[in-house]
Amino acid sequence: SVASLETFAKEGKIDANLKQFLARVTPEAREQFREALLTKIDIDPVLLSRFFNSVMGADMLSRLGKSITIQGGINGKYALRGAIVSAAFEPGGLTLLNILKKLPNHIQLQGEEILGLAKALDYAIYVSELFTKDMRLWTAEEAAAVKPAINYASLPDLRQRGSFQVKKEVWNLTDSSRNRSLYVDVYIPQTFRDDKTPVIIFSHGLASRPEDYAQAIEHLASYGFLVAAPQHPGSDIKYLQGMLAGYYRNIFDRDEFINRPQDISFVIDELARRNDSQFQGKLNLTNVGVAGHSFGGYTAIAVAGASIDFDNLAKDCNRSYSGINISIFLECRALELPRQVYNFRDERVAAVFAANPVNRSIFGEKGLSKISIPVLLGSGSYDPAANPIFEQAISFTWLKTPDKYLAMVEGQAHVNFTELDAGMQKTLESVVDITLPNQNLIEDYTGALLVSFFEVYIANNEKFRPFLLSSYAEYLSQGEKFKLDFITAASDEKLSQLIEKLRVHRQ
Incomplete structure (x- = not known):
C-alpha cells in the first residue's frame, strides 16, 4: 500500500505489506528505492501539464499506463497524468511518493509489466556498459594496427x-x-x-x-x-x-x-x-x-x-x-x-x-x-x-x-x-x-x-x-x-x- 511505502520512505521501516516485495532486493537497492521515493524534481506544474498534452507526452504516459492500470486492466495514463500534475502542485513538490499518494484507490499495479520494464532498463544499462568497454578496446586495437606509428x-x-x-x-x-x-x-x-x-x-x-x-x-x-x-x-x-x-x-x-x-x-x-x-x-x-x-x-x-x-x-x-x-x-x-x-x-x-x-x-x-x-x-x-x-x-x-x-x-x-x-x-x-x-x-x-x-x-x-x-x-x-x-x-x-x-x- 501507499501508506506502507510512505512509512518505508520516511522511517525505513518495512511492514508486512512490503516484506514480500522487498525480500529479494539487496540492501543497496532498497536504499536507492527509498531515496527515489523522496527525490524531489523542481518543475512548473503548468508546463508539465502542457507537456503531457503533447503527442510525445501522451505517448510517454500511455507506455507507463500499461504498468499502472485502473480496474479492468484499462491503461492508467489519465490517472497518471492527473496524479503527476497534482503532485507537482503540492508544497512537497513532485516526488514518486507524492505521485503514488495522488493515484486513485482503484489503481492496479501490473507486476509483469513493471518487472518487464525493470528488466528492460537493466538490459539498457548492461548493453551500454558493455559497448563502452568494447569501444575502448577496439579503439586501442585499431590504433595498434597503424604502422608506422604516427608522431x-x-x-x-x-x-x-x-x-x-x-x-x-x-x-x-x-x-x-x-x-x-x-x-x-x-x-x-x-x-x-x-x-x-x-x-x-x-x-x-x-x-x-x-x-x-x-x-x-x-x-x-x-x-x-x-x-x-x-x-x-x-x-x-x-x-x-x-x-x-x-x-x-x-x-x-x-x-x-x-x-x-x-x-x-x-x-x-x-x-x-x-x-x-x-x-x-x-x-x-x-x-x-x-x-x-x-x-x-x-x-x-x-x-x-x-x-x-x-x-x-x-x-x-x-x-x-x-x-x-x-x-x-x-x-x-x-x-x-x-x-x-x-x-x-x-x-x-x-x-x-x-x-x-x-x-x-x-x-x-x-x-x-x-x-x-x-x-x-x-x-x-x-x-x-x-x-x-x-x-x-x-x-x-x-x-x-x-x-x-x-x-x-x-x-x-x-x-x-x-x-x-x-x-x-x-x-x-x-x-x-x-x-x-x-x-x-x-x-x-x-x-x-x-x-x-x-x-x-x-x-x-x-x-x-x-x-x-x-x-x-x-x-x-x-x-x-x-x-x-x-x-x-x-x-x-x-x-x-x-x-x-x-x-x-x-x-
Missing part, C-alpha cells in the same frame, strides 16, 4: 583554432516555395583559401538554436570553411517556448521531418545565388558537408540519402518497452506524416557528420543502407536521449558506405550544459551519481573530429587523413579520465558480433 605531437593540433579570421553574419531569408521564413548564422573566413572555399551546413537539435553551437562552428570556420547554420523554425527553442506558453500543442511541428532536410537544400541554393556577388565565385557548392546534432543528426542523414522506413518505425514504436530509448518518442511522431516515399537526398552533399543523431527506427536498415557518401556518427556514453548502442552503434553496422566512422566521447550526455542550463549539470550529477566531463574537453574532441573529417572529405585534403584514425583518438585521450573512442569500418564485424550477442542475451 601526432609533430603535427598541427586540431584542438587549437585555425589561422583564419572569422566574421559572423545573420541572414533573414524566406523560402517562398514553402512560405517559410528563417534566419541563418553564417560564419565567413575573412580570407579565401588558394583553391575553392569548402562549405559546411550545420543543423541544430530539437528545442535549440544555431547560436548554441557557436563554439564548434567558429572552430571549423577558423580552418577556412564557410559554415552556415540555419534556424529550423518548427523545432527550435522559440517553438518550444511557444508550446510552453500555450500557443502550440506539441514540442515540434511534425512536418519538421520534411522541412529540416529541405532547409539544408534551401541554404545551399541561397549560397549559390550569392556566390558570384558576395564571394567572387569562390565557394565550392558541388562538394558540401553537412553536420548536425540530435534532430539535426537526423537532418544530416536524411540529406545524405537515407529514406524513412515507415514499416520499421511502426514496428519499433509498438515494441514493448521501446520507450527506454527516449529517441523513440521523437521518431514515432513521423508516423503522423502521409505515408509516401520521401527523397531528401541532395547530390551536392558529399559527406555528413551526425552527432548524437536520432535515426535508427525512423530509417531502419533499409533506409540507412542507401547512403553511399562518407558518414561520421558521433555519440556520448552517458547520452540518455539518443542511447549510443540503440541509436548510433546499430546504425553504424547498417551503413554500406566504406567510409564510415563511429566516435564516442566517454561521459558525454547529449547536451551542452554550458549553453543550455548551468544548473542542469549539477542536478543530473546529484540525481544519478555520475560525474560528467568538462565541456571544454568535449569541445576539443568535437572540434578535432569536425576539422579532420571535413578536411579529408569536403576540402579533399589528404594531409588530414592521419587524423581520421583511432591512433589520433588515443593521442587526444592521453591523461584524460574521459576518453575519445573512435572506430572505422575495420571494426564493423566486431560490432556486428557484439550486437548479435546482445540480441541473443535479451531473448
Whole structure:
C-alpha cells in the first residue's frame, strides 16, 4: 500500500505489506528505492501539464499506463497524468511518493509489466556498459594496427583554432516555395583559401538554436570553411517556448521531418545565388558537408540519402518497452506524416557528420543502407536521449558506405550544459551519481573530429587523413579520465558480433 511505502520512505521501516516485495532486493537497492521515493524534481506544474498534452507526452504516459492500470486492466495514463500534475502542485513538490499518494484507490499495479520494464532498463544499462568497454578496446586495437606509428605531437593540433579570421553574419531569408521564413548564422573566413572555399551546413537539435553551437562552428570556420547554420523554425527553442506558453500543442511541428532536410537544400541554393556577388565565385557548392546534432543528426542523414522506413518505425514504436530509448518518442511522431516515399537526398552533399543523431527506427536498415557518401556518427556514453548502442552503434553496422566512422566521447550526455542550463549539470550529477566531463574537453574532441573529417572529405585534403584514425583518438585521450573512442569500418564485424550477442542475451 501507499501508506506502507510512505512509512518505508520516511522511517525505513518495512511492514508486512512490503516484506514480500522487498525480500529479494539487496540492501543497496532498497536504499536507492527509498531515496527515489523522496527525490524531489523542481518543475512548473503548468508546463508539465502542457507537456503531457503533447503527442510525445501522451505517448510517454500511455507506455507507463500499461504498468499502472485502473480496474479492468484499462491503461492508467489519465490517472497518471492527473496524479503527476497534482503532485507537482503540492508544497512537497513532485516526488514518486507524492505521485503514488495522488493515484486513485482503484489503481492496479501490473507486476509483469513493471518487472518487464525493470528488466528492460537493466538490459539498457548492461548493453551500454558493455559497448563502452568494447569501444575502448577496439579503439586501442585499431590504433595498434597503424604502422608506422604516427608522431601526432609533430603535427598541427586540431584542438587549437585555425589561422583564419572569422566574421559572423545573420541572414533573414524566406523560402517562398514553402512560405517559410528563417534566419541563418553564417560564419565567413575573412580570407579565401588558394583553391575553392569548402562549405559546411550545420543543423541544430530539437528545442535549440544555431547560436548554441557557436563554439564548434567558429572552430571549423577558423580552418577556412564557410559554415552556415540555419534556424529550423518548427523545432527550435522559440517553438518550444511557444508550446510552453500555450500557443502550440506539441514540442515540434511534425512536418519538421520534411522541412529540416529541405532547409539544408534551401541554404545551399541561397549560397549559390550569392556566390558570384558576395564571394567572387569562390565557394565550392558541388562538394558540401553537412553536420548536425540530435534532430539535426537526423537532418544530416536524411540529406545524405537515407529514406524513412515507415514499416520499421511502426514496428519499433509498438515494441514493448521501446520507450527506454527516449529517441523513440521523437521518431514515432513521423508516423503522423502521409505515408509516401520521401527523397531528401541532395547530390551536392558529399559527406555528413551526425552527432548524437536520432535515426535508427525512423530509417531502419533499409533506409540507412542507401547512403553511399562518407558518414561520421558521433555519440556520448552517458547520452540518455539518443542511447549510443540503440541509436548510433546499430546504425553504424547498417551503413554500406566504406567510409564510415563511429566516435564516442566517454561521459558525454547529449547536451551542452554550458549553453543550455548551468544548473542542469549539477542536478543530473546529484540525481544519478555520475560525474560528467568538462565541456571544454568535449569541445576539443568535437572540434578535432569536425576539422579532420571535413578536411579529408569536403576540402579533399589528404594531409588530414592521419587524423581520421583511432591512433589520433588515443593521442587526444592521453591523461584524460574521459576518453575519445573512435572506430572505422575495420571494426564493423566486431560490432556486428557484439550486437548479435546482445540480441541473443535479451531473448
